[in-house]
Amino acid sequence: MAPVLEVSGLKTHFFTRAGTVKSVDGVSFHVERGEVLGLVGESGSGKSVTGFSVMGLIDPPGRIVEGSIKLNGKELVGLDEEGFREVRGREVAMIFQDPMMTLNPVLRVDTQMIEAVTAHDKVSHKAARERSRDALAKVGIPSPEERLNAYPHQFSGGMRQRVAIAIALLHRPPLIICDEPTTALDVTIQSQILAEMQGLCADTGTALVWITHDLGVVAGLADRIAVMYAGRIVETGAVDPVLDTPLHPYTSGLLGSLPAEGEPGAPLRQIRGSTPSLARLPQGCAFAARCDYVQADCLALAPDVTPFPGARGVRCHHPLNLAGVAA
Amino acid sequence: MTTPILTLEGVSKRFTKPLDAASKFANLLGAKYSEQVVHAVDSVDLSIRQGEVVGLVGESGCGKSTLGRVVAGVHHASSGRVSWRGRYTNEMSAEERKAATLAIQMIFQDPMSSLNPRLRVTDIVGEAPVVHGLVPKAQQDSYVAEMLDRVGLDSTYRRRYPHQFSGGQRARIGIARALAVKPQFLVCDESVAALDVSIQAQVLNLFMKLRDELNLTYLFISHDLSVVRHLSDRVVIMYLGRVVEAAPAAELFKGPQHPYAQALLANVPSIAARKKRFAPLKGEIPSPLHPPSGCHFHPRCPQAGPRCRVERPALKEIATGHVAACHLHDGGVGALAA
Amino acid sequence: MLAFILRRLAQALFVIAAMLVIVFFGVNVVGDPIYMLISPEMDQQQIAETARALGLDRPIWEQFLVFLKNAAQGDLGRSFVHGESAIKLILHRMPATLELAFVALVLAIVIGLPLGLYAGLKPESRLSRFIMAVSILGFSLPTFWVGLMLILTFAVGLGWLPATGRGPTVSILGLETSLLSLKGWQHVALPALNLALLKISLVIRLARAGAREAALMDYVKFARAKGLSQSRIIGVHILKNIMIPIVTVLGLEFGSLVAFSVVTETIFAWPGMGRLLLEAITRLDRPVIVAYVMVVVVLFVTINLLVDLVYSALDPRVRLTEATS
Amino acid sequence: AQELKIGLSAELSSLDPHYHNLTPNNMLARHIYEPLVGQDEKQALKPLLAESWKAIDDTTWEFKLRKNVKFHDGTPFTADDVIATMQRAPNVPKSPSSFSAYVRGKEFTKVDDFTVRVKTATPAPLVPTDLSTFGIIPAKCKDTTTEDFNLGKCTTGGTGAYKQAEYVAGDRVVLTPNESYWGGKEPWSKVTFRMITSAPTRVAALLAGDLDVIENVPTSDVARLKGDAKLSVASTVSNRVIYFHMDHFREVSPFIKGKDGSEIKNPLRNLKVRQALSMAINRPGIVDRIMEKEAIPAGQLLPDGFFGTSKKLKPVAFDLNGAKKLLAEAGYPNGFKMKLHGPTNRYLNDTKIIEAVAQMFSRLGIETEVETLPSANFFTRASQGGQGNVPEFSFILVGWGAGTGESSDSLKALLATFDPAKGMGATNRGRYSNPTFDAKVDEALRTVDDAKRDAALAEAMEISMNDVGLIPTHYQLNTWASRKGVKVLARTDEYTLATGIRKD
Amino acid sequence: MSEATLPAAAPPVEAKEETPFRRFVRSFIEDRLALFGLALFILIVLLAVAAPLIAPQNPYDLASVDVMDSRQPPGAASGEGFTMWLGSDGVGRDLLSGILYGLRISLMVGAFSGILAATIGSAVGLIAAYVGGRTENAIMRLVDLQLSLPSVLVALILVAGLGKGVDKIIIALVMVQWAYYARTVRGSALVERRKEYVEAAQSLGLSHARTVFRHILPNCLAPVIVIVTVQTAHAISLEATLSFLGVGLPQTEPSLGVLIANGFQYMLSGSYWISVFPGFALLMTIVSINLVGDRLRDVLNPRLEK
Numbered sequence A: 001m002a003p004v005l006e007v008s009g010l011k012t013h014f015f016t017r018a019g020t021v022k023s024v025d026g027v028s029f030h031v032e033r034g035e036v037l038g039l040v041g042e043s044g045s046g047k048s049v050t051g052f053s054v055m056g057l058i059d060p061p062g063r064i065v066e067g068s069i070k071l072n073g074k075e076l077v078g079l080d081e082e083g084f085r086e087v088r089g090r091e092v093a094m095i096f097q098d099p100m101m102t103l104n105p106v107l108r109v110d111t112q113m114i115e116a117v118t119a120h121d122k123v124s125h126k127a128a129r130e131r132s133r134d135a136l137a138k139v140g141i142p143s144p145e146e147r148l149n150a151y152p153h154q155f156s157g158g159m160r161q162r163v164a165i166a167i168a169l170l171h172r173p174p175l176i177i178c179d180e181p182t183t184a185l186d187v188t189i190q191s192q193i194l195a196e197m198q199g200l201c202a203d204t205g206t207a208l209v210w211i212t213h214d215l216g217v218v219a220g221l222a223d224r225i226a227v228m229y230a231g232r233i234v235e236t237g238a239v240d241p242v243l244d245t246p247l248h249p250y251t252s253g254l255l256g257s258l259p260a261e262g263e264p265g266a267p268l269r270q271i272r273g274s275t276p277s278l279a280r281l282p283q284g285c286a287f288a289a290r291c292d293y294v295q296a297d298c299l300a301l302a303p304d305v306t307p308f309p310g311a312r313g314v315r316c317h318h319p320l321n322l323a324g325v326a327a
Numbered sequence B: 001m002t003t004p005i006l007t008l009e010g011v012s013k014r015f016t017k018p019l020d021a022a023s024k025f026a027n028l029l030g031a032k033y034s035e036q037v038v039h040a041v042d043s044v045d046l047s048i049r050q051g052e053v054v055g056l057v058g059e060s061g062c063g064k065s066t067l068g069r070v071v072a073g074v075h076h077a078s079s080g081r082v083s084w085r086g087r088y089t090n091e092m093s094a095e096e097r098k099a100a101t102l103a104i105q106m107i108f109q110d111p112m113s114s115l116n117p118r119l120r121v122t123d124i125v126g127e128a129p130v131v132h133g134l135v136p137k138a139q140q141d142s143y144v145a146e147m148l149d150r151v152g153l154d155s156t157y158r159r160r161y162p163h164q165f166s167g168g169q170r171a172r173i174g175i176a177r178a179l180a181v182k183p184q185f186l187v188c189d190e191s192v193a194a195l196d197v198s199i200q201a202q203v204l205n206l207f208m209k210l211r212d213e214l215n216l217t218y219l220f221i222s223h224d225l226s227v228v229r230h231l232s233d234r235v236v237i238m239y240l241g242r243v244v245e246a247a248p249a250a251e252l253f254k255g256p257q258h259p260y261a262q263a264l265l266a267n268v269p270s271i272a273a274r275k276k277r278f279a280p281l282k283g284e285i286p287s288p289l290h291p292p293s294g295c296h297f298h299p300r301c302p303q304a305g306p307r308c309r310v311e312r313p314a315l316k317e318i319a320t321g322h323v324a325a326c327h328l329h330d331g332g333v334g335a336l337a338a
Numbered sequence C: 001m002l003a004f005i006l007r008r009l010a011q012a013l014f015v016i017a018a019m020l021v022i023v024f025f026g027v028n029v030v031g032d033p034i035y036m037l038i039s040p041e042m043d044q045q046q047i048a049e050t051a052r053a054l055g056l057d058r059p060i061w062e063q064f065l066v067f068l069k070n071a072a073q074g075d076l077g078r079s080f081v082h083g084e085s086a087i088k089l090i091l092h093r094m095p096a097t098l099e100l101a102f103v104a105l106v107l108a109i110v111i112g113l114p115l116g117l118y119a120g121l122k123p124e125s126r127l128s129r130f131i132m133a134v135s136i137l138g139f140s141l142p143t144f145w146v147g148l149m150l151i152l153t154f155a156v157g158l159g160w161l162p163a164t165g166r167g168p169t170v171s172i173l174g175l176e177t178s179l180l181s182l183k184g185w186q187h188v189a190l191p192a193l194n195l196a197l198l199k200i201s202l203v204i205r206l207a208r209a210g211a212r213e214a215a216l217m218d219y220v221k222f223a224r225a226k227g228l229s230q231s232r233i234i235g236v237h238i239l240k241n242i243m244i245p246i247v248t249v250l251g252l253e254f255g256s257l258v259a260f261s262v263v264t265e266t267i268f269a270w271p272g273m274g275r276l277l278l279e280a281i282t283r284l285d286r287p288v289i290v291a292y293v294m295v296v297v298v299l300f301v302t303i304n305l306l307v308d309l310v311y312s313a314l315d316p317r318v319r320l321t322e323a324t325s
Numbered sequence D: 001a002q003e004l005k006i007g008l009s010a011e012l013s014s015l016d017p018h019y020h021n022l023t024p025n026n027m028l029a030r031h032i033y034e035p036l037v038g039q040d041e042k043q044a045l046k047p048l049l050a051e052s053w054k055a056i057d058d059t060t061w062e063f064k065l066r067k068n069v070k071f072h073d074g075t076p077f078t079a080d081d082v083i084a085t086m087q088r089a090p091n092v093p094k095s096p097s098s099f100s101a102y103v104r105g106k107e108f109t110k111v112d113d114f115t116v117r118v119k120t121a122t123p124a125p126l127v128p129t130d131l132s133t134f135g136i137i138p139a140k141c142k143d144t145t146t147e148d149f150n151l152g153k154c155t156t157g158g159t160g161a162y163k164q165a166e167y168v169a170g171d172r173v174v175l176t177p178n179e180s181y182w183g184g185k186e187p188w189s190k191v192t193f194r195m196i197t198s199a200p201t202r203v204a205a206l207l208a209g210d211l212d213v214i215e216n217v218p219t220s221d222v223a224r225l226k227g228d229a230k231l232s233v234a235s236t237v238s239n240r241v242i243y244f245h246m247d248h249f250r251e252v253s254p255f256i257k258g259k260d261g262s263e264i265k266n267p268l269r270n271l272k273v274r275q276a277l278s279m280a281i282n283r284p285g286i287v288d289r290i291m292e293k294e295a296i297p298a299g300q301l302l303p304d305g306f307f308g309t310s311k312k313l314k315p316v317a318f319d320l321n322g323a324k325k326l327l328a329e330a331g332y333p334n335g336f337k338m339k340l341h342g343p344t345n346r347y348l349n350d351t352k353i354i355e356a357v358a359q360m361f362s363r364l365g366i367e368t369e370v371e372t373l374p375s376a377n378f379f380t381r382a383s384q385g386g387q388g389n390v391p392e393f394s395f396i397l398v399g400w401g402a403g404t405g406e407s408s409d410s411l412k413a414l415l416a417t418f419d420p421a422k423g424m425g426a427t428n429r430g431r432y433s434n435p436t437f438d439a440k441v442d443e444a445l446r447t448v449d450d451a452k453r454d455a456a457l458a459e460a461m462e463i464s465m466n467d468v469g470l471i472p473t474h475y476q477l478n479t480w481a482s483r484k485g486v487k488v489l490a491r492t493d494e495y496t497l498a499t500g501i502r503k504d
Numbered sequence E: 001m002s003e004a005t006l007p008a009a010a011p012p013v014e015a016k017e018e019t020p021f022r023r024f025v026r027s028f029i030e031d032r033l034a035l036f037g038l039a040l041f042i043l044i045v046l047l048a049v050a051a052p053l054i055a056p057q058n059p060y061d062l063a064s065v066d067v068m069d070s071r072q073p074p075g076a077a078s079g080e081g082f083t084m085w086l087g088s089d090g091v092g093r094d095l096l097s098g099i100l101y102g103l104r105i106s107l108m109v110g111a112f113s114g115i116l117a118a119t120i121g122s123a124v125g126l127i128a129a130y131v132g133g134r135t136e137n138a139i140m141r142l143v144d145l146q147l148s149l150p151s152v153l154v155a156l157i158l159v160a161g162l163g164k165g166v167d168k169i170i171i172a173l174v175m176v177q178w179a180y181y182a183r184t185v186r187g188s189a190l191v192e193r194r195k196e197y198v199e200a201a202q203s204l205g206l207s208h209a210r211t212v213f214r215h216i217l218p219n220c221l222a223p224v225i226v227i228v229t230v231q232t233a234h235a236i237s238l239e240a241t242l243s244f245l246g247v248g249l250p251q252t253e254p255s256l257g258v259l260i261a262n263g264f265q266y267m268l269s270g271s272y273w274i275s276v277f278p279g280f281a282l283l284m285t286i287v288s289i290n291l292v293g294d295r296l297r298d299v300l301n302p303r304l305e306k
C-alpha cells in the first residue's frame, strides 16, 4: 500500500538579507496510512518548516528549492495557490502549537468552523453547522451547540486546541500534521488531548505527523520517529529501537540529557555548545562541532543516510551502538 | 543544619481590582459590580533549610511564580509572614532588609526578557554589586569577568549585548547576575523551561555545581516533574494557590498521596512509557477568579465525596516530612465534619 | 456597562468644567469684546451703555458667577454678536459640520482602507511603496492650501463641481441633510475630500500596519491551512482584525475632523459651526465659544462612547469596563 | 427677470434693522427697510422715505414724508411708523452696537400723517445724516424681537424694493422683489447673498460661475479679473482712510527707545519728527506695490470732494532726504528705536502696509520692529491696554470709514481731545490734543448751514493735518467684480446693493 | 561532580561586536527611500543652519527689504542688484532668503516642541505606568481630556491668549502634543514593566528611580522616536495652519507657514511663486521627516523585528 505522505529530498530555504537559511535541507520521510510519525528535534531544527512545506504555507522569502512531496501519490511541489487550497483541509490538515493564537479572536467559533466546511463542500449553512457541532462533540467539548456561538477567548487553552482539532477533522483528512499542539498546555490537559487524538486516529485511520521536542510524548504516542538536526533528519526508525539503541551521537546525547533518565542529583550528560546557525552551516557534518565522537572525516564531508534493517536510517559516518542493531 | 533559614507562615497573596467611584455609584443605582480578587497564593506554610533544594510544581496559574516572588521580596505578602534567618521581614530595619533582599535572589524563566536588552553584559551583571558597594566601580569589570567564569561563560563577552547570545548563554548571564550579589538563597522560576533539552542539561548541571560550591539553598519552581525530581530534595505540589502535598522527593515520586499529585505523576510523559494509553484527569483547570468551594480539586477528583465540596482539607502529616491536604487521609470524603 | 457610562459622564462633566474656566478667563485675557462689537463711530457714553447692557462692565469673576447662575437654570447665554441663544446657534449649524465630517470619514475609509490593505499585504511591491510615499503628502500639505487647489482644479479649471456652499437640504427626523440629492453630493465632494486627505493617509498607515501584523499571525496561517480562499482570509480574517485599531483611532480623530473643519469650512464657505467658532473667536463672542466647547465635548464623549460600543462589538475580548484604561 | 447671486465678504449678525450697527447688517437691511433719508453712491444725502426736509430753526428739523408708499403687505406708510421706529431703534435689547447715538437727544413729533418734526436741545446740523443710518419699520413690528426679525416674523415687511425670503445664518440671505415698490420694478426675480469670508474662495466662486457679483475683490486679483473678457470690474474710491496714530500724550512712550535701548523722551511730540515720518512714507509706492493700484494716496481723512474736506491738503510727498534733515533738526540725527503695531486681517493688506512703512522708517534711520496682533487683541490694547486704561502702543496702523459720508465724525472721534463727558475723541488712540482744532470742530458741529459747516470742517482738517495729528497713507478703493452683462454701481460706503446692480 | 562535565559554552552565534545602535543603523540604511529622506533632511537642516551665510538677503532686517521689490517673478533682479532666484513676496522679501530663514524657524518650532513634548510626555507616561493606581488614573484621565480636545482649537485659543511669538507657538504645540507621548510611553512602559528584567532589578535591590530611568525608559524610547518624527512634522504643518488663521508667528520674521499663508492671497493672481515655493519647501521638509519616521517605525517595531 502506498504511503499517505512521501517526502523526498525536500529542501526549503529562506533567502534573507543575512544569507540563505537552509531550514530544511534534504529531508526525506514517509508516513503510512494510520501511522503516527514523531518528528523530534530541538528548536530551530526545521520541524515546523517541514510541516509548512507539506501544507504549501511557505511564504517569501522562503521557497521549496528542491525535492518532492507526494500526498496520496499526488505531487504537491509546484502546485499553485489554488491547487494547494484544494488540498489543504481536505487531504491534509494542520494543528499549530499555540492554541491561543490559532483561532481568530474576533470571529465566533461557528463562523470559523462553518467556513472550513464550506471551503471544500458545497453544503448549506445549516448542514455545515451541524457538521461543526458533531465535530465539537467528538473532541469532547460539552454542550457543543451553545459553544458554537462562543468566541475563542471564552474557551480555555485546552478547549481551544480541541476546537482546532475538530476543525482539522472536519473533512476527515487522511493526514494531520500536528506542530507541537500540546507544548503550551499543562500536563493533565496535554494528556487529555493526547488521549483524544489517539482515540480519534484509531477510529478514523488518520495518519499523524507529530512534531515535538518532547521525546516523552513521542515515546507514548508514535509508531515511528524521525530526529531532526539543523535541517536534516539524522535518524529514523521505529520508536523502540531508536530510543533504546540510538545510532546517532545526537540522538544519544539528547536521551542522555533528559533528567528523568539519570539518577536524581547526578550530573546529566550534556551536549556541549549550541545549535549552529542555519545560515552558516559547516561544510561537514552539522553536528561535528558538538559531537564527542568527532573524527576527521566528519569535518570534511557531510554524511549520507546509512540504511539499517528494520527501516532504520542514520546520517552519521560513525554510528554508535552498532552492536545493538541486529544485522 | 535543621533550623530553617526561610519560613513562610500562612502567606497569602491576593490581587484585587478595586471598584472605582463610578462602579460604586452604579451599585447604588442597582448595578452589581464586585471587586475582582485573585487568590494567587492562599495561606501557604513552608520552611526551607539551609542547603536544601525544594521543588515547587503545579499547573499553570496555580501561584508558583507568585509564591516565588513573595519569597524573593518582589511582591509583599497580602497576609502571613515571611522570616529570613529567624527574623520576620516586616520587622527588619532597612539595613537588614537590604541584606535579605540581596541574600535571596531570583532567576527567571525567560532568558530573553529577563535581561535588559539595552545594557551590556558587564552592566547587567555588575550594576547591582557596584550600586550596593559590594565592589568598587573600578573593579566592576574584573568582578564581572570572575562571575562569568564561574557560570562557564567566556569572560571576553563582557561588552556584548544579550541578543548576541544563545538561549543557554543568556540563562547563564541571568545566573551570573544573581550570583554577583553573593546570595545565599536562589529562587529559580522555571529557569530551564525555555531551553532545549540539550541546553537544559548544561544549566541544570551548573545549578548543581553552584550548590555544592557556594552552599546555596534553592526554591526550584517548575512544571516539569522530571526536572524537579532530578534536582530536588523535597517537592511541594500546589493547586490553585494552595499546597496540596509536600514530601521528600524520593518518597513523593514513589507514593503520591493526594489524588491530584497521583494524576500529575501518572500523566508525565516519559520515554520509558511506549505507546501508552493516556488516562487523563477529566475537566478543566478552574479559574482562580472563581475557585471551587471546599477542596479546590474536588470537581476533577475521581474520589471526591460530599465533604470535599464544602470543607477545605487541612495539611496532614502522613509520614515524617510528608504532608497532604486531602480528606481521604483525614477521615474520609463521605460526610461533613462534625 | 452602567458604570462605564457613568465614568464617561463624569469625565465629560470634568472636561466641560475645566474648559469653561479656561475659555471664560482666556477670552478675557485676549481682549475686551466690546471693541469688537461696537461700531467705531460711537462715543464713550455709548460704549459704556453697551457694555452695561451686555454685562461686560462687571469684573470677570462676577460675569462668571452670573454665567454659572444662569447655566444652572439652563441658560447658557446669548451670543454677543447675534443676540440669540448661543447653544441654539451652534446646534443650528452643527448638522452641516457633522455631515461634512461624516462624508470625510467615509471617504477616508473607502479610499484609505483598500490602499492600506494592499500596502500591508504586499509591503515590498512597487505600488505599495508608491502608495506609502504619496500618503505622506496627505499630511504634509496644509489643509487650507490644498483646499484652494481643489477649488482651482475642479471648480474653476474643470468646472465639474461647485466651488462653495452646501447643497439644498431636506429635513429627515429633524436632521438637516443635503446628502439626499445629487446636488448636495456635488457640493460636499470637494470640502469633504479636502478634510479627508489627512485621514486617508492615517487610514492607509493604520491599515498597512494592521495588515502587516495580522498577516504574520498564526490564525491567518491556520485559516490558510483550513483551505480558505485568499479573498475570505483578507476580507474576513484580516479585515475584521485591522478594523479594531482603525475604528478606535478614527473615533478619536472624528474630533480633529470637526476641529479641522474650521479651516475647510472657511475655504469652502460651508455653513457649519466651525466658521461660527472662528467668527466667534475673532470677535470674542464668548458665549458662542463657551457653547461650542460644551457642544463639542458632549459630541466627543458621545462619539467615544459609540466607538467603544463598536469596538466591543468588533473585538469580543474587550469588556466595556476595561475599555477605558 | 432672473436670479442674482452675490458673494459678500462678511457675515451679518442679524436681519433686525436696528439690532447691530454693522456694515453688512445695514447694507442688507437697506433692501427691505428704507431710512427716511438716503445716501447716493457718493454718500450725498438724497430723499427716500422723506421727500424733503428742512431746518426750521437751529434746533428743529421738519421732514415731509413720501405719500402712497406701502409696506410689503400693503399697509400704508405714515408718520406713525416713523415715531414707532424712533422708539424701537435705540432700545433693542442686548444690542452689541445700537443706533441710540443717532436718536439720542432728539424729540420726534408727528405733525400730520406725513410730517414729522425733530427737536434737539442744541443745534444739530447732522439730523438728516443721522436719520440716514437706519431703516423705518412698520409700527406693527414695534415689539417684534430680533430673533423674530431673523425668522421673518415681521410679516408686514418694510417699504424697500426687496422682501425677506430666506435667512440661513452664516450662509445666505435670499430676497425677492417687492412687485409694488414705489420706486419701480427691480429686474431680478430673486437675489441671493452668500457669505464667503475667504477672499480667494470668493474670487474662485465667481470664476467658477457660482456667483454673479462679488464684493471686496482682493487687490491682488483685480488685475487678473480686469483682464478676463467674461468679467467686468467696478470700483470707486472708498470713504475709508488708512492712517497711523501715534502717541502724543506720554512724556516717555513705551515702544520707543534710544538706539542703545535707553529710555528717551517721546520724540513723537515733536512736530518735526512727525513731519519727517510722514515725509518718509512713500505713499505712491505703497499704492503701487502693495495695494496694486487699488488705492489713492491720502492727504486727509476723507478723499477730496467729500463734505468737509480741504482742497488745499495734498498727500505729503515722499522725500527721504528732506525727512532725514527734519529728523536731524528735531535733534534725532541718528534716529531712534520704535515698535509699530497693527491688526491682522482687519484692513486690506494691513500687515504688509505696516511692514512696508517699517522698512521705509528704517531707511530714515529709525530702527523698527513690527508686531501685528489679532484684531480682538489689538483694539483692546490699542484703546485701553496701558497703565490706567490708556492706549498702550506708540505707533499704530488703523483704518477709518466715514459711514456718514462727511468728515465731522472722523475729526470728532479721531483727533478731538479725549473727553468722555462730551463724547469727544472716543477713538483718539494717540490722545492728540489741540485747543484750536477742538474749537473749530466744536464750531462746525453747531453750524446748521451746510456751506459754513463745510468750510469750518475743512479748516479743522487743515489744522490737524498740518500739525500731523495723525499720518494718513491712502484711501482704499471699493471694488466689485461681476459677470459680463451685470453692472454694479460702485459705492463709496462699501455697500453692495442689489438695487444698484443692473443688467447691461 | 566532575569538572569535565562543565565545558565552556560555545562562542556566540555572531562573533561581531554589534551594538544595538549599529544594528539599528544597519537595518535603517537598507531602505533606499529612507536613506534619501535622511539625506534630504540633513540637507534641509544644513541649509537652515547656514541661512545667514548663503541667503542673498537678511529677510528679517527691515532695512534690507524694500517694498519696491515686491511681487517680482523668479529670476528678477532686486533693487540692491542681487538676483531673486525664486522671486519676491508681497512686501519685497527675497523668497529664497525667506525660505532659508523660514526653514530655521519652522524646524526650530518643530524640534523644540517635539523634544519638549516628548520629554514631558514621556516622563508623565513613565511615572503613570510605574506608579499605577490612583496616580495613573488621574494622569490618564488628563491625557484623555487633552486628546479629546482637537489640537487646532486648543492651539488657536492658546495662541490667541498667549500672543504671537516663536516661544508662544512652541508652548501651544507642546500643550497639544505631550499627551500623545504620555499615552504611548505609558503603553510600552506597561509592557516593559511586566518584563522579568524589571523584577530582576527589584530583586537586586535597585532604587525605583534607577529602575525607571535606566532600565525601563531606554526600552520605551523606540515608539517615542517614531512619534517624535511624526509629531514634529505635524507641529510644522499645524504652525502653518495657525498662521493661516492669523494667530501664528510674527509677519516680519516669517516661518514657512507664514510665507505660505501670506502668499495664499496671490494664488489666483498669477504670482503663484509667493505661496508655491515655500509650500514646496514645507512639503520637502515634512516628506523627508516622514520618510525617516516611516523607516524608523519599521525598524524599531519589535513585532516586525525578526
Ligand SMILES: Nc1ncnc2c1ncn2[C@@H]1O[C@H](COP(=O)(O)OP(=O)(O)OP(=O)(O)O)[C@@H](O)[C@H]1O
Binding pocket: A014, A016, A021, A022, A023, A041, A042, A043, A044, A045, A046, A047, A048, A049, A050, A061, A062, A213, A278
Ligand atoms: N520566514 C522565515 N525567514 C527566515 N528564516 C526562517 C523563516 N521561518 C523559519 N526560518 C528559519 O528556519 C529554521 C527552522 O525553523 P522551524 O520553525 O522549522 O524550527 P522548529 O524546528 O519548528 O523550531 P521550534 O521547535 O522552535 O518550533 C529556523 O532557524 C528559522 O530561523
Ligand SMILES: Nc1ncnc2c1ncn2[C@@H]1O[C@H](COP(=O)(O)OP(=O)(O)OP(=O)(O)O)[C@@H](O)[C@H]1O
Binding pocket: B015, B038, B039, B040, B058, B059, B060, B061, B062, B063, B064, B065, B066, B067, B223, B288
Ligand atoms: N500582577 C498580577 N496581577 C493580577 N493577577 C496576577 C498577577 N500576577 C499573577 N496573577 C494571577 O495570580 C495567579 C497565579 O499566577 P502565577 O504567575 O503565580 O502562576 P504560576 O503558577 O507561576 O503559573 P505559570 O506556570 O503559568 O507561570 C494567576 O491566576 C495570575 O493570573
Ligand SMILES: [Mg+2]
Binding pocket: A047, A048, A049, A179
Ligand atoms: Mg516550530
Ligand SMILES: [Mg+2]
Binding pocket: B064, B065, B066, B189, B190
Ligand atoms: Mg510562573
